[in-house]
Amino acid sequence: MAIEGSLQSVDIQDIAQLLNINRSTGLLHIESDAVKGVLFYRDGSVINAEVDGLTGDNAAYVLLGQSEGHFHFEIAEHSSDKLISRSINDLVLEAARRKDTIKRIRSSISHDNIVFLPLVDVRIPSQRKSFSEFEIKLLSMLDGQTDLKEVIGKSGASDFEVVYVVYELEKKGHLKRVDIYKLLEVAPLKKLFGKKTEVQIPSGIVDEWSKESVIYGECKYAEIRTQKMTFGQVEMSTKANNDERKVFMPKNIMAQFEVSPGDRVLVKPILYPN
Structure with a gap:
């Protein structure tokens, strides 16, 4: 048949x-x-x-x-x-x-680009014993940098299992959702005002990251994702009085990410650069 x-x-x-x-x-x-x-x-x-x-x-x-x-x-x-x-x-x-x-x-966790910061440290035995092995695995992966999509890919489990457990952990107060992805406009960085190896992030954006958690205020690297699905990690520096919704890139980094002035990219701070 x-x-x-x-x-x-x-x-x-x-x-x-x-x-x-x-x-x-x-x-x-x-x-x-x-x-x-x-x-x-x-x-x-x-x-x-x-x-x-x-x-x-x-x-x-x-x-x-x-x-x-x-x-x-x-x-x-x-x-x-x-x-x-x-x-x-x-x-x-x-x-x-x-x-x-x-x-x-999904009415609460509407997409997989959300980043979570754990509010418990499962490396401590007294806290670890309160969670299942799968919960411990996810709490270790949700490090305030890795988004949900990456966690699903690395976990070896189904979307349902990961999203369900993350939802329950957040509801119980073990995870904090952090808003660190910023949609910024690419602008050229003149060589006179910066290094060829780094991008410049406006201080207002860094202040927003720090309000989410002080750990982001010390980041020295940023992850950039483009509309053409190219992405990577680069050094970053902070500059006051820049346009608050722009990321300033040297020409070589613009070429690396295949972007032009006026393009929009997603930027987030990196705690543990690869």
Whole structure:
């Protein structure tokens, strides 16, 4: 039985259960702008799933929560290991629960460029014992510099798991959200007034960073992200009386980031430069 179609017109959970009823064996491919993955069926049971580096149950929850894109079932024998033991009904219910939960959480954590500063030090044994191993891992990664997107990528866990735990840690007062990303306009820095190896940040911006936490007032490096998706870390200095919404760059650094005067870039202070 070959099945394919649009997820805008057919619920993926209905397709998943239909394949279960028909005791199908093969691969259910699901593809959209956001994800590309596969559910492995054997005799109607989902035995494994793969998407964005995830496998098993967590991958299945991601795929069964999709409502956009296309699906295609490929009838085929396969040698996938059995990493999922839950029934299709359990998988569908949990996928629906996660979808509803993440929708609620995303009203608070609306994007993944948010940076969090931990208010506990999990290196101290007396504080460490209050948290699970996964919470300790995230608290160690959320260092006031690394944004949520980077943490999700490095954690080896699903978006849902990371965002849910971060949401709960913030709600309990263990994390502070810090506003350190600044959208600034690129302006040329004349060689007379600065070094070729550094950018200049207006003192007002540095003052804003310091109000978020004093630790940012001592930063000597900045991370820059451009609209062309180039990014990197450079030395920075502070200068008073500059235009408060501009970052001043020498020509060589402008060339490095492929930006021109008037372009806008995201800038944040770096505590631990790479």
